[in-house]
Amino acid sequence: MSQWPDTRILDLFRIELPIIQAPLAGATTSAMVIAASNAGGLGSMPAAMLSIEQLREELKTIRQHTQRPFNVNFFCHQPPPPDEQRARDWKNLLEPYYRELGVDFDAPTPVSNRAPFDNAACEVLEEFRPEVVSFHFGLPEKSLLDRVKATGAKILSSATTVEEAVWLEQHGCDAIIAMGYEAGGHRGMFLSNDLSSQVGTFALVPQIVDAVNVPVIAAGGIGDARGVAAAFLLGASAVQVGTAYLFTPEAKVSASHQKALRTAKESETAITNIFTGRPARGILNRVMRELGPMCDKAPAFPLAGGALMPLRTKGEADFSNLWAGQAFTLGVEMTSAELTRRLAEEGLAKLVRQ
Known part of the structure; x- marks a missing residue:
């Protein structure tokens, strides 16, 4: 897979395929993370809905079943007053x-x-030392972020506007997820609460690429190889895919959610x-x-x-x-490993033909 036009994410994370399985809180299992990482991509374990004990057990399981890099994701919101x-x-x-x-x-x-990142979570990271740590809703306070960086982890966070991307780069991110309006799950917005500020993936990715020096990961509306190829043509160094992984057997999805994904x-x-x-x-x-x-x-x-x-x-x-993201109807039932490889192989094939 050395033919990728931009290998910065591959080099930064030491992975083979520029496919990041999105951290889908409540749906992601350690089995999904292991499968995506072992396939050559980057599996992502969401921690926001886990207790510290559950997080430790999940990371222990992942470490036991893969030697490949993986990501752990945290929310870093401020709990509201009563x-x-x-x-x-x-x-x-x-x-x-x-x-x-x-x-x-x-x-x-x-x-x-939803638990925000705190000292207890940071101690778990210091114990397991995952290769990548990502955050949603900005970044944690500097003292905590410095401790995460000291483990050797590369830092990711989501930007929904160019302004957020610039802020993230200035505050220590090694790469930035450009989260388009099409994406499923929680918007990563943190500098504004104004939904009218939110931008679609096709418009957002190239503008963030032009505004920052770190590599950019495209997210939102990417459900098959066409989306992968388009993201690279827009200047992305990798893609983060979420909803497509909900169709895999490794996903923990309720019967009603499964039905909605297949019939809506x-x-x-x-x-x-x-x-x-x-x-x-x-x-x-x-x-x-x-x-x-x-x-x-x-x-x-x-x-x-x-x-x-x-x-x-x-x-x-x-x-x-x-x-679910706006491209959910593109979902196909296959394993997480098969999905990771297919997105990369078919996406690269489309790029090579350009």
Whole structure:
């Protein structure tokens, strides 16, 4: 695979294929990470929904089954201050669904959480020393970031605008993920909350490539070899692919999510804050349609999901986040290893023919 027009990511991460399996919190398993890395790409283990003990066990499993480089991903948001009134208003808005489904509205509301990167997580990284560490929503405080760098890890983070990309380079990123508006899951935006600032992949990647000196990884709407080739023609040094990996047997995806991925129309995704309080792209379902994908009453990230948890026990597909990017209809059922290799082999073949 030495014919790639830009090998900076291959050299930086010491991988064979410029394919990064996106860290899909809640869906990624250690088996997926191992398969993607052993195939020559870069597997990515998401940590935001794991306890420290779970994270340690996952990394132990990965280290036992691959000698290849892999990535560990963390959120680095600031937990919001308590806002009991907003929490009550949000649950009151959902009350008709509780009554309809026969769910106890007066029961204590579960806590929905995503753990931000902290000292305990940093200690796990110092123990296992993964080759790559990536962050979402910017970067952690400098003292923590310096400790991660001291392990020898290369640092990645997502930029959704040129301004964010420049900021990330200035603050120590070794490479930048250019996250287009098409991407599934949480938007990586961190310098602005304005969704109108968000840019599509085709426009974003070349502008970030021109604005920074570090290599750029394209993400968003890349579901097959055509997207891989297009990303390189736009100046990317690698691609990060997420939704396509949800079709692999290594993915941990609910039956309702699987069904939505295979039956929804290509136009049926939207950016929503209903499930966590922060904008994320998923397949439309009942609660998104009836409340509107973006709802100003949703509590701040990551607290919005708590009041929805009891509803999922009775109506999972209607009240669960069904994360997916806009290219989800390109998904094909194959193993994570097969997907990693096919994206690279067929993508390179298209580039060579140019």
